[in-house]
Amino acid sequence: MMSVHRRSVLAGAVGLMAAPLGARAQAAKPRLTAISQWSAGSDGAAITALGKKFEERGGVWQHSPVPGFTTDMMNKLRAQIISGDPPACSQLKGPEIAAWSKIAPTVNLDATVAAAGYEKVVAPDLARLHKPGGKWSALPLQVYRTNTLFLSKRAMDKAKADKIPTTWAQFNELGEKMKAAGVPYPVANGGARADDGQKFEAVLAGISPSVYRKAIMELDDKALASPEVRAAFAQLRKIADWMDPNTAAQHFSVFLPRFVAGEMGMLIQGGWAQGVLLNGGFKLDDFIIAPGPTDNGKPVFVLNADAFIFWQRKEADLQAGQKLMAELVMMPEIQTMYSQITGSIPVRTDVNLSGAGWSAGQVEAARTLKEAVAINQSVLSLAHNMAQENGITAAMIDVLTEFVKNKAITPDQAVKRLGEAVASAR
Amino acid sequence: MRRAPELLVIWVPLLLAAAHIVVFTAWTVWISFTASTLMPVSEFVGLRNYTSVLATRNWKIAFDNLFIFGGGFVAFTMLTGLLLAILIDQRIRGENVLRSIFLYPMAVSFVVTGVVWSWLLNPGMGVQKLVNDLGWAGFRFDWIVDREMAIWTIVLAGVWQAAGFAMALLLAGLRSVEPDLIKAAQIDGAGPLRMYTRVILPTLWPIMVAVLVILLQMAITTFDLVRALTGGGPGIATQLPALVVYDFMFQRGQIGRGAAAAVLMLLTLLGVLVPHALFKYARRRRAANA
Amino acid sequence: MLERATSDTMPAWGRLLAHVVVWALGLAFLVPFLVVVLNSLRTAQEIAQGSMIGWPENWAFLNYSEAWSEFCVAQTCTGLQPFMWNSAAVTIPATIVSTLLGAVAGYAISLWRFRGDTWIFGLVTLGIFLPQQVRLIPWTFVLRDIGLINTLTGLVVIHTIQGMSFTTLFCRNYYVSIPQDLMKAARIDGAGFFRTFFRIVLPLSPPILIVTVIWQFTHIWNEFLYGVTFTNGSQQPVTAALIGLNAAIADVPQYGVQSAAVVLAALPTLLVYLFGGKYFLRGLTAGAVK
Structure with missing residues (x-):
């Protein structure tokens, strides 16, 4: 416990000085704290499956679902932000992403998104919602058509x-x-x-x-x-x-x-x-x-799209976890897995849906x-x-x-x- | 020195309890004058939150409903409780079982029973459907989808929850009426009706006031019931102030407006409580002077 | 209790009518819970394809074992069981401490009068009207500052302090009816604050303490808002787990297992009412709330 803490403080200080995370942060074992409403049913199953993928890549997955209405999840998020302990990422959607990113610092995901060449395969309206102020700080998970x-x-x-x-x-x-x-x-x-x-x-x-x-x-x-x-x-x-x-x-x-x-x-x-x-x-x-x-x-x-917003954390392991999570949710095969469980469609418009399971x-x-x-x-x-x-x-x-x-x-x-x-x- | 421990035990918890009420209320009043949205901030905006809350239809409907619901809930709970208490007081067989039955709704959360009530009251699957299926095809019990009547379904479920509590208190009162008082009235030739209205009920007055306070408290803080039973609908017909407060603060992300709604709600309450306190004070003064 | 002169004046047909009315009402009061119990014995598909209210076709007793120890909230498939312990860990200490503090405070205010007692009593009592939605954000700041956010201890602190509004109100109103002569006698004997409390007041208190315990226990056990905001995943109270079972949008709600979970989660409060109920009435009869 103690050594992890000391290391994370150190790495956090380094991270503050240099915006690109670099090799130092990569050295920590990726860990992700997440809150969402998805506690049961196919939503619960999908997020659990995503967590398994995260663990397969050597990450520590710490998801704590907040059952109930969206307001209950937001109350929880607010309490965590007030106490200076926001989750590494949390469920949030639409223009609320921009509104909430004004009250606490978020992660700049631009480099990771650019590396994945993601922007050109996402609907422009959707991309706009997830990059308030022109910087990617949230990522959509899945898309639904409401009409x-x-x-x-x-x-x-x-x-x-x-x-x-x-x-x-x-x-x-x-x-x-x-x-x-x-x-x-x-x-x-x-x-x-x-x-x-x-x-x-x-x-x-x-x-x-x-x-x-x-x-x-x-x-x-x-x-x-x-x-x-x-x-x-x-x-x-x-x-x-x-x-x-x-x-x-x-x-x-x-x-x-x-x-x-x-x-x-x-x-x-x-x-x-x-x-x-x-x-x-x-x-x-x-x-x-x-x-x-x-x-x-x-x-x-x-x-309609569900998404995760990423909150700034100083700990190296959480930063590594955020990067891993961002990479995962942009992958076509992860989006395929997720949508096949919930019945939604992938965020990426270039996923091939001719295979089995759709x-x-x-x-x-x-x-x-x-x-x-x-x-x-x-x-x-x-x-x-x-x-x-x-x-x-x-x-x-x-x-x-x-x-x-x-x-x-x-x-x-x-x-x-x-x-x-x-x-x-x- | 000798009194230190008792001062500690009396004052520390009492002061904490009182302080949290004073500070939290003052904080809410302060926030109601600020531009707070998702987080409390200190930018002063004067009465802007109040004017915008007062302009919404939600608040208007909720405010009217507070009086319909509050009045209906308190009156019918009291009446039902009294009826049950008087009936049970007639040496009813199985009194213990009945008492438990009438009391149990108080033990179960409305998060749970509200959903069941929403089924029972739904014309398509609850009481109306049952009676229709039994052959009385014209029977209608569709308050829950009627904008005018829907608030009364909330009253109904509320009465169901609290009537047993009122019954227990009033029954206790009935059982502690002096037997001599009753004997004296009997000798005067009073019948059962006269006996209750003239002799017994007046002695229950203090208990009724206690019940009233608790019921008023329940009426004002009613929240889960509406959320589970009607969701505030049909449309926005069953909004109540506590819901509007929550809605602004947490659903709409307008904490300042939510705080303003809360202050308006507390002011309404003071409007009821202050005259009561003044009345009591005046009466005591008169009694002291007499 | 022995002299029930009022009921003696009732004619025989009147008593029969009273029996019919009160038992009919009793059955009606049972219906909502009965619906839950019946649903707890139906399969999810049976409910999804038929109606929310109905008689079980195949008795699905397995719903109960699934609810108790199997269903999953996110990755943890432990059923309701661990969450019940969480709720107990909050409810039991908070109930006991808030009741004891309320008893001492009520005693101090009613029998040991001190300067400002009416004011502080009024303030603490006003707290019952302050909706808990309004207190949510201030409590967040308080818990952060005392370092108890995301701990069960934090919840105990909240419920103890908030609960004092009710416990002080109940106890003070009960102790007011203790004759001052008793107090005077104790004082002449040289008994101090605590000696008088333990020797004279506490032995007279079981009735009101039971009322208070029942009230606190049910309210804290059924609380959801704070329970879900101020805890993390595996520490959540049972109400949160219940709602977690209610897969909101993208799925058929598992009404069968959910109802079984509801019955299990309601058992502690129901038992408290059932066993406490007898004393509850006895407590009230002794002049509890005036």
């Missing part, structure tokens, strides 16, 4: 429909058809706040990804009051009318049996819903996975991401805290969830409220 459309096979059969809707007009047509054919609720959903936000973002991005970028990601006042945003609210109202009004605050997985049974027709969810369905004992031919509708006919990808849904989503990035139609998710800092996100979701739950609010009123919420949260 994925799941169709219940039995509801489709009931409606005698076999065409997957690709525009919102077709979506509405199919909804009418299902309703007429006796599917009580053409849209399946959960009752959490994020569910309501997720439907809105899928709609607006599908109507116009460029307005989405301006309104949601850049908070442009004119775009926020644009006809497209109004149209998105009108479409959201349609969707809300097709949902079971009795979901209350239940998790969307609670309603999956009824979705599969054909009582509910279409589910707008993140790619993770596939894993939830399969883990619940349902079969791949119980449902169809498709990209969310897009009105301009070109692929749109609403992006589902058709993952292959399609990865292809869509690549195509959407190429034509600038990949946008960042609002509902999953990728587009804005949490304060603004929460204020916007307040408006969206109230709109979904209160049919007396008109789209025009909603547009006005959204603008006001943004103004007051800024």
Whole structure:
């Protein structure tokens, strides 16, 4: 214990003087302290597998999961920062990476990222989030698409429909058809706040990804009051009318049996819903996975990504651990392993998904991401805290969830409220 | 010298307990005037946090709900507790078992039972579905998805948790009523109803005040229940001040605004407690003068 | 207790009605916990494919052994067991110390009057209204400064100091009803602060001490926010492990094992209520809270 401590102090002093870590830091046995929410399920399994890889390369893996809501994990992180003992890396995502990196020093990963030639294989929006101030200090682990459309096979059969809707007009047509054919609720959903936000973002991005970028990601006042945003609210109202009004605050997985049974027709969810369905004992031919509708006919990808931020530590072993961890999470084979466990898609757009272990849904989503990035139609998710800092996100979701739950609010009123919420949260 | 150990034992813990309350409250007040976001900072911003909190719909809804929930929860818990206490006092068979049944909800965390309540109250899978499936198809119990009524589901679950506690205290009070008092009333020919309203309940008054304080405390700090039962919804219809405080401080990363909400909440409480204290003080003065 | 004159005035049909009402309410109160117990005996798939509320098709008793010693939180597959010990290591000392300190403080305030006692009592009692979310960040600074962050001792300190608000309130209100004559007699005998406490006050205290212990034990055992913020991985309390089991987004929650874990984690508090409950009522009957 004592010798490790003394050595780490020494190495820390050296590290402070010379920014490039050099051979001295490499000499220490890499160790990583990490905190995340991923304690159970496939998230837990994936991070555990990553830890095993870390250990295989001679590292000491010290992951301490903080169960509960994201706020609980953030409270823990804040407490560690206050006590001068931040973890070597911790789970954090979206614009919060920039916000939190203002309150404590982070590691500059530029050299490691450059050595891996990573920047050119990552979606530009995603890269921007992980290099606040132009310096890489966080790395994304995996990507999910939040505008994925799941169709219940039995509801489709009931409606005698076999065409997957690709525009919102077709979506509405199919909804009418299902309703007429006796599917009580053409849209399946959960009752959490994020569910309501997720439907809105899928709609607006599908109507116009460029307005989405301006309104949601850049908070442009004119775009926020644009006809497209109004149209998105009108479409959201349609969707809300097709949902079971009795979901209350239940998790969307609670309603999956009824979705599969054909009582509910279409589910707008993140790619993770596939894993939830399969883990619940349902079969791949119980449902169809498709990209969310897009009105301009070109692929749109609403992006959600989990990431790790790296906090500055003086100890040589932790610094070596951070470097090893950064190298690991950028490797195609590690990203493949991770995504195959959780059902996400790799961050790298150059990973080959033709091998075994990938589902058709993952292959399609990865292809869509690549195509959407190429034509600038990949946008960042609002509902999953990728587009804005949490304060603004929460204020916007307040408006969206109230709109979904209160049919007396008109789209025009909603547009006005959204603008006001943004103004007051800024 | 001789009194040193007792001074130590009395004062050190009491001062620590009092100091943490004073210091933490003062700190919160101070932070509410600063630009603190993810971390407390000392940049002074005047009343800005207060104006922005007061402008949010969340706060307005939470503030109204505090009175609906606080009033409903305290009143119905007291009434249920009283009813249970009076019923159990009728030489009921299995009293010990019943007492344990009514008390157990207090022992289990709402992180747990809140989830179960959210199932029971959900029209699609709980009580309504059960009654519908039994053949009464028109039966409706869908408060939890009704923006106006949802707050009452929180009241319901809250009453379930605390009624046994009120019952235990009130039952203890009933059992310590002087038998002579009751005999005297019987000789006067008082029936059971008159007996309770005129003779027995007035003697329970001090216990009721004690119950009231504890229930008020529960009402104001209610947090886990809402988070597990409705998540603040439908929409934001079941927000409560304690949730708004937490939401600003930790979810939205706006510690200054969260502190402002906390101060507003404590001021509301003082608005209730101070008149009570003044009233008590005035009454004591009058009693002393008489 | 012997003279229950009120109930004697009840007609026979009235007592029958009382039985029906109170037992029906009792059964209703049991429902939420019953749902948990039934779910603890169902498999995850059965719940995922059917409804959250239901009768077990295949009795999955294995849920319990999995919950107790097998399921994994991250890499550690130890089940609930070690976390139960963590909770006990925090709850037991914090309960005992805060109760004893509250007893001494309550005794000093109520019977040994000193300058400023009303003020300090008022301040300490006000603490029950201060939501713990508001205290989270200040406690972080305090724990950092006394070097107890990420230790179970730190949690014990927090719960002891915060708990004194309740324990002092309970004990002071109980001791107020001890006749001053007893105190005077003791003083004439030349008994000091501690002698009087141990000889006269403590022997009269078991009822209120049991009330206080029950209250503290359940609150500290069920606490989550501090438990998860101020500990690391393997030191976490059982509430954190319970929530860790609740795989939030990307998976089907393991309701079966989770419910079994809930039942196991609730056992200590339920047992405390069951055994303590008898004394709880006796304590209250003796005029505990006024």
